[in-house]
Amino acid sequence: MEADERELLDKSVRHALVSAPDADDALDAIGWPDVLAAEPRDAVSVVFGALGDLNAVASSLDDVLLDAVGATTASGAAVALPAFGAWDPPGVVSGGALAIDGLAFARSARRYTVAVPARDGDQVIVAIVRTEAIERTLIEGIAPEVGMSKLRAGAVQPVVTETLAPHAWDDVLLAGRRALATELVAIGRAMLRLAREHALTREQFGRPIAQFQAVRHRLAEAYVALEAGDAALDAAWDTPDPMTALLAKSLAGRGARIAATHSQQVLAGIGFTEEHPLHRYVKRALLLDGLLGSSTRLPREVGVTLLATRQLPRLLDL
């Protein structure tokens, strides 16, 4: 995508996210799902970058996951995500019935069907289930504005099921983790921006606190951690595979976590209130970090792979 095209997309996405009554409809109207199919890297960077930056709410992850699932039957459905902190498919098929333990974005309240990725023996399938057949509980949680729901079902009959290609779940995780990583880095950068502005204007001992090395080094630490997340994200686009996407999600989550810690400390009292916007970013980062594997849990998964193979994966090439 050309730079000016991308800028235009960014502008209209941001407009859709802040001013439309329903962000999902507005993104549909500007053709985001088509852009996602045609130019996934730009599409994901722009939409999830804007979501993070603006602390906006949309169910765009559903679109990314559906696109990766690639099942025609799933078109138009909301998507069931793995349970919080987990990354196994949210559904399990046994004896022809489907059990579900997962999460969903707000879109699930407005769609008649939910696409539930599920394990069926050795296979991964996507089961299309009527929304009303699932026990759906709205979650207030730490970020109520996101409108997430908990999905549960003991034994439900899907409307239709479709068997996915052997590596389809890896593809779904890859796409989802890249999108969440993009949003987490953007949230981290937004927090750092707020902390920087505060440091330059807040005066103590007769000078802006940005002049104190203790403050400067905290902000530098956050900046470096976010750059590491960003670099990993770039690698996950240039060399897409399950490991690069996992590391992008983990390093982006780590960047957001470090940015949250230091920004919170630099913003001090005001950053601890609802008067200042920081808290919304802090809370959103905590929520997104837990989706599809957290930055505190995923490194162990890397280690498990290292110990199973006793072999370092080939590092990124030039």
Place this chain on the structure above:
Amino acid sequence: METAEFRAGLVRWLDEHLTELEPPFVGEGTLGEQMEQLSRVKRALFDAGWMRWGWPESVGGLGGPPMLRAVLGEEVTGRDLVVPGFFSMTEILAPTLAEFAAPELAREEIPKLLRGEAMWCQGFSEPGTGSDLSSLSCRATERDGHWVVNGQKLWTSLSQYASRCVLLTRTGSAESRHRGITAFFVDMDTPGITVRPFALMNGAPEFAEVFFDDVVVPADRILGDVNGGWAVAMNILPFERSTSFWHRTAYLANRMQQLVERAPDDVHSATVLGEAFQMLYAMRARSRLTQYRLAEQGALGAETSIDKILVATAEQQLFDAARELVPGLVELDDSPDGERWRSEYLYSRAATIYGGSAEIQRNIVARRLLDLGPEA
């Protein structure tokens, strides 16, 4: 020559010649053995042409994109053939010499460095000048068309092996700071130079203090302009943090592979290894972008402080992991392998000190990248 083509040919050649290129010693070897090994490997790489790719023909190279040098160092240090910091010295000093020295001097000197016949050192730090580089006081005075140097340098790596030194001197007034510094390319066998190596905490006498006592340097050995030495120094630092860091990630990956092969198979081990690998990967991902930026822009700036912070973090975390997962490896193991891990563990403590301390890097990020204005 394209990167992929270069790598494929190089890997084939290295595989064919691996037995003769591998160090003749077991474990880490002595500093002398390491230096001999370095010369031998560079010579073989030069004769086969690999060491010449990515350097302009004007300095004895074969042309091609400089990124080929990143690939060469990666494959060589990743096979544990040479000490990465020593091998990469070429990357730190030669590009700057090519840019600031008289063309005939660069044409004469750089091929010797590439061929492993010469070693250079970097005379920057002084007893009173660590992080605050622009306060240096080793003085050069013009006399009868020559320059005479008096003073002392400290932390001058491998200067006992060096035949040349890229030397920063004070030529302006004592208060002139970065505006009164001049860089020279000095022959280390000039009368009046005394080198006194000293042992680091890992036992290796890699660093030395160098004394200059009425050392006469010809005027044509000035790099850049008189009182323009700060530009030379600032030119070196980003090179130090691009190609040579790429080499270092390959070396660290090799060491991590050794650790992965012997680490215990439990949850704690998985967590420690995963965290260490993640930081190594972060460094690699960052350095990858830096190589592309260098190729595109031909120069780098303050943003390489990020690379410096990440490489130091990754290195220390890796050797911390080795100590954690193989009890006694660092503290008790007297085998050649154990001695190597001990030495590397101890050396890694300096990763946040040398080449611009962790604090200086964070100052640069705060000032230049976050634009936080001057410090109090």
